[in-house]
Amino acid sequence: MSGTGTPAAHGGRSGYDAAARHAAATVVEQYSTSFARACRLLHEPVRTHVRAIYALVRVADEVVDAPDLPLTAAQRRRHLDALEAATLEAMGTGFSTDLVVHAFALAAREHAITADLVAPFFASMRTDLDRASHDDASYDRYVHGSAEVVGLMCLRVFVGAPDADDELRRDGYERLAPGARRLGAAFQQVNFLRDLAADRDDLGRVYVPDVDPDHLTDRQRDAVLDEVDDDLATAARAIAALPPSSRRAVRAAHGLFAALSHRLRATPAQAIARGRVRVPAPAKALVVARTLLPAGRS
Numbered sequence: 025m026s027g028t029g030t031p032a033a034h035g036g037r038s039g040y041d042a043a044a045r046h047a048a049a050t051v052v053e054q055y056s057t058s059f060a061r062a063c064r065l066l067h068e069p070v071r072t073h074v075r076a077i078y079a080l081v082r083v084a085d086e087v088v089d090a091p092d093l094p095l096t097a098a099q100r101r102r103h104l105d106a107l108e109a110a111t112l113e114a115m116g117t118g119f120s121t122d123l124v125v126h127a128f129a130l131a132a133r134e135h136a137i138t139a140d141l142v143a144p145f146f147a148s149m150r151t152d153l154d155r156a157s158h159d160d161a162s163y164d165r166y167v168h169g170s171a172e173v174v175g176l177m178c179l180r181v182f183v184g185a186p187d188a189d190d191e192l193r194r195d196g197y198e199r200l201a202p203g204a205r206r207l208g209a210a211f212q213q214v215n216f217l218r219d220l221a222a223d224r225d226d227l228g229r230v231y232v233p234d235v236d237p238d239h240l241t242d243r244q245r246d247a248v249l250d251e252v253d254d255d256l257a258t259a260a261r262a263i264a265a266l267p268p269s270s271r272r273a274v275r276a277a278h279g280l281f282a283a284l285s286h287r288l289r290a291t292p293a294q295a296i297a298r299g300r301v302r303v304p305a306p307a308k309a310l311v312v313a314r315t316l317l318p319a320g321r322s
Contacts, residue, residue: 041130045072047123048079055082061312062280065273073131073181074270080111080128081145081174088152091226097153104153108146112139135180144169157230166231167209175208176201182270192267203262207278210255214281217248217288218301240293249289256282272315279311 052075053060059078066074087093087103095103107125114120114129115137131137148169151162158166182188183196216223216231223229224237235244256278263274283303291301303311 040126044123044127044130045076048072048076048127051079051082051124059277061308062273062276065276065312065315067185067187067269070181070185070269071273073135074178076124076127076131077137077174077177077181079124083107083124084146084149088149089227101150101153104146104149108142111142111146115139115142131181132177135184137177137180141173141177144173152227152229156228158233160233163231163233167212168205171208171212172205173208175204175211178270179204182266182274185267185269187269188267192265196265200262200265203259206255207259207262207274210252210259210285211277211281213248213252213255214284214288217245217296218284220297221299237297240297242293245293245296246289249285252285253282256285276312276315279314280308283307283311 049072052063056078063071063075063078084104084107087100087107093100107122110120110122110125111128114122114125115132118129118133120126120129132142144165146169148166151166151169155162179197179200183192183200188196213232220230220232220235220237220240223231230237232244232248259278263271263278266274280303284301287303288296288301295301
């Protein structure tokens with residue numbers, strides 16, 4: 025073997041898998057403190073698989089949106105196409121030289137996450153490279169690909185967890201998928217409203233149809249948030265049916281976005297158009313702490 029040693033000497037595939045999963049966890053911790061906080065409430069092995077999903081999402085988002093990348097839109101598209109191709113290949117073979125892609129493939133293969141969820145995600149990411157605004161139809165497609173399918177990927181992991189009962193394993197995905205889609209949509213629409221100024225100023229984009237960030241009205245703000253709150257209410261019923269390994273973490277994420285929705289509704293529309301609205305750290309901590317209470321006391 026000329027100095028390379030045996031696979032077992034270096035940990036073999038198990039060592040490579042562990043390195044890939046560690047890389048995915050590092051990406052998640054680097055990019056989102058709120059999501060990382062909620063993710064820590066997941067039980068293993070669910071936590072590891074969900075981190076792998078979100079790490080791939082973050083890498084794709086970096087390709088599309090990172091302002092300091094010295095790349096043209098065409099070059100970004102080629103990188104995104106290559107990332108999608110590598111992801112689909114790894115889902116088939118179980119291996120990638122890209123650690124984040126490899127971690128995602130491990131989760132996808134174990135939990136039946138297939139191309140029908142991956143392809144719409146990359147299609148939405150590609151849309152960001154050549155579309156600055158949306159009509160109702162393109163907006164619905166974008167939200168589905170950028171957010172709803174991510175919720176469905178996570179749902180695949182949740183219902184396949186070791187503590188999921190036989191009924192949940194058998195039909196839980198189909199039964200809870202509408203709630204997962206609506207939770208993903210709610211998260212995305214809250215992000216669109218919160219980031220209205222940054223999307224306009226830094227990326228030159230407006231996601232919500234018929235909204236001019238320079239002339240956002242309270243009525244337009246409330247119309248978006250009415251839909252968000254309806255989605256969150258529907259999602260809450262689905263969350264209650266999740267197994268313990270994921271229920272608390274998803275409740276925390278739901279609570280954090282509900283708090284942000286409430287804060288946005290209390291913020292004048294023109295203030296939203298000027299800067300990013302945030303939930304203060306103490307309020308975030310309180311939301312997460314409430315998830316530690318028994319059901320019915322939060």
